Amino acid sequence: MSTLVEVTKDNVEFEVKNSSLPVLLDFWGPRCGPCMVLMPTVEELAVKYADKMKFCKVNTAENRRLAIELKVMSLPSFLFFRDGQEVARLQGKFGAAEIEGQIRTTLG
Amino acid sequence: MDTYDVIVVGAGPAGLTAALYSSRAKLRTLLLESGLPGGQMNTTNEIENYPGFPDGVSGTELSALMERQALRFGAEKRTAAALGLELDGNLRVVKTDRGDLACRALIIASGAVPRPLGCPGEAEFRGRGVSYCAVCDAAFYEGCRVAVVGGGDAAVEEALYLTRFTTEVILIHRRDSLRATKVVQDRALACPGLTILWDTVVQEIQGKDQVQAVSLRNVKTGQTFTESVDGVFVYVGLTPSSGFCQTLHPTSVLGYVKTDENMCTGIPGVYAVGDVREKMLRQVVTAASDGAIAATHAEKYITESLL
Numbered sequence: 001m002s003t004l005v006e007v008t009k010d011n012v013e014f015e016v017k018n019s020s021l022p023v024l025l026d027f028w029g030p031r032c033g034p035c036m037v038l039m040p041t042v043e044e045l046a047v048k049y050a051d052k053m054k055f056c057k058v059n060t061a062e063n064r065r066l067a068i069e070l071k072v073m074s075l076p077s078f079l080f081f082r083d084g085q086e087v088a089r090l091q092g093k094f095g096a097a098e099i100e101g102q103i104r105t106t107l108g
Numbered sequence: 109m110d111t112y113d114v115i116v117v118g119a120g121p122a123g124l125t126a127a128l129y130s131s132r133a134k135l136r137t138l139l140l141e142s143g144l145p146g147g148q149m150n151t152t153n154e155i156e157n158y159p160g161f162p163d164g165v166s167g168t169e170l171s172a173l174m175e176r177q178a179l180r181f182g183a184e185k186r187t188a189a190a191l192g193l194e195l196d197g198n199l200r201v202v203k204t205d206r207g208d209l210a211c212r213a214l215i216i217a218s219g220a221v222p223r224p225l226g227c228p229g230e231a232e233f234r235g236r237g238v239s240y241c242a243v244c245d246a247a248f249y250e251g252c253r254v255a256v257v258g259g260g261d262a263a264v265e266e267a268l269y270l271t272r273f274t275t276e277v278i279l280i281h282r283r284d285s286l287r288a289t290k291v292v293q294d295r296a297l298a299c300p301g302l303t304i305l306w307d308t309v310v311q312e313i314q315g316k317d318q319v320q321a322v323s324l325r326n327v328k329t330g331q332t333f334t335e336s337v338d339g340v341f342v343y344v345g346l347t348p349s350s351g352f353c354q355t356l357h358p359t360s361v362l363g364y365v366k367t368d369e370n371m372c373t374g375i376p377g378v379y380a381v382g383d384v385r386e387k388m389l390r391q392v393v394t395a396a397s398d399g400a401i402a403a404t405h406a407e408k409y410i411t412e413s414l415l
Binding site for chain 1: 146187248249
C-alpha cells in the first residue's frame with residue numbers, strides 16, 4: 001500500500017494548505033514513465049521522513065484542473081509547502097538526490 | 109564483488125533482448141537499469157513498426173511485454189546507474205552508484221536521451237512549458253496552441269499525437285522537407301490541426317512564469333517573427349548516454365560507441381547495442397536485433413575463453 005496521501009481538489013485544502021507539517025506534493029500520471037521511475041524512491045523517502053513531512057501525490061490524469069491551478073504543466077513535478085504556502089518546486093531535470101535535497105532544505 | 113557471466117547495462121529494447129538471449133543460453137545474466145525498463149519506448153505513444161503488432165502497440169505496453177520475456181528465463185534485474193567501466197582485468201567491472209559488479213562479458217545498452225535545442229529560454233522554461241515527452245505532458249495543453257520542434261519521425265508522430273488535445277500544433281522544421289517516414293509525413297500534411305513552418309529555427313523561448321511565445325527565424329529569407337504558444341515540445345535528435353564508457357575507444361565525435369558487425373567494441377567480450385551504438389537506423393527493431401547478436405557473440409566469447 002502506498003504511504004502517500006492521494007490529493008484531489010476536494011481535500012487539497014485540508015491535506016496541503018492546512019497541514020501543520022511541511023508537505024511534499026508529487027504530481028504524476030499513469031502514462032509518465034519518468035514519474036513511475038521516481039515513485040519507489042519517493043515511497044522510501046516518505047518512510048524515512050514520516051514524522052517530519054507529509055507526503056502527498058496528485059494523479060494528474062484525474063485532477064488536471066488542480067494541477068493547472070497550481071501551475072503544473074509538466075511531469076514529473078514536485079511542489080513543497082510550509083504553512084500552506086508553496087516554498088519550492090522541482091520541475092524539468094531532477095532526480096532522487098534533488099528531491100531529498102529539497103526535502104532537507106524545506107525542513108530547514 | 110558479485111560476478112556474472114553477462115552484465116547488460118540498460119533495459120531498453122536492445123538490453124532487454126540481450127538479456128533474453130543471454131539468459132536463455134543459460135548464462136548468469138544481470139540487467140542493470142537506472143530508470144524504468146523499456147527506455148525511450150516509455151515516452152513513445154504508439155509504436156506502429158515493430159513486427160508482430162499489426163494494430164500498433166503503446167510504448168509502455170511493449171516495454172512491459174519485453175521485460176516480462178527478458179526475465180522469464182532467469183535474468184536478474186537491479187536498479188543502479190553505471191558510473192564507469194574497468195576493462196583491463198580478466199573480469200569486466202561496472203562501477204555503479206550501488207557498488208561494483210563484475211562479469212565475463214559486458215553488453216552496453218545504455219541508449220540515448222533527447223538532445224536539447226540549446227536556445228535561450230529552453231533550460232529556464234523546462235517543466236514550465238518546455239517538454240521532451242508529449243505522452244507525459246500532452247493532457248496539460250488541452251485547448252492550447254503548442255510548438256513542436258524537429259522534422260524526424262519522433263517530432264512528426266508526437267506532433268500528430270498532440271493535435272488530439274490542442275487547438276493547433278505548429279511544427280517548426282529547419283529544412284524544406286521532413287525526414288520522417290513517408291506514411292507519417294502524409295498524415296502530417298493532411299492533418300487540419302497541424303501547421304508546418306518550413307526552413308525555420310527557434311531563436312528563443314519566451315515567457316514570464318511559463319512559456320508564452322517562441323521567436324523564430326526563417327533561414328532562407330532571414331526574416332524573424334514570433335508565434336504565441338503555451339508549450340514547446342523538443343524532438344531534435346538524441347545524445348548517446350555514453351558518459352560512463354570513457355574507457356572505451358574509439359567513440360565517435362558525437363559520443364556513439366563504435367562496434368563491428370558483431371556488436372564488439374574492439375575490446376574482446378565488450379559489446380555495444382541499440383541507440384548508444386554508432387549506426388544508421390535507430391529503431392526498436394534494430395535495437396532488438398543488436399541485442400540478439402551481441403548476446404550470441406558474448407556466449408561464444410565466454411565458452412571459448414573457458415576452454
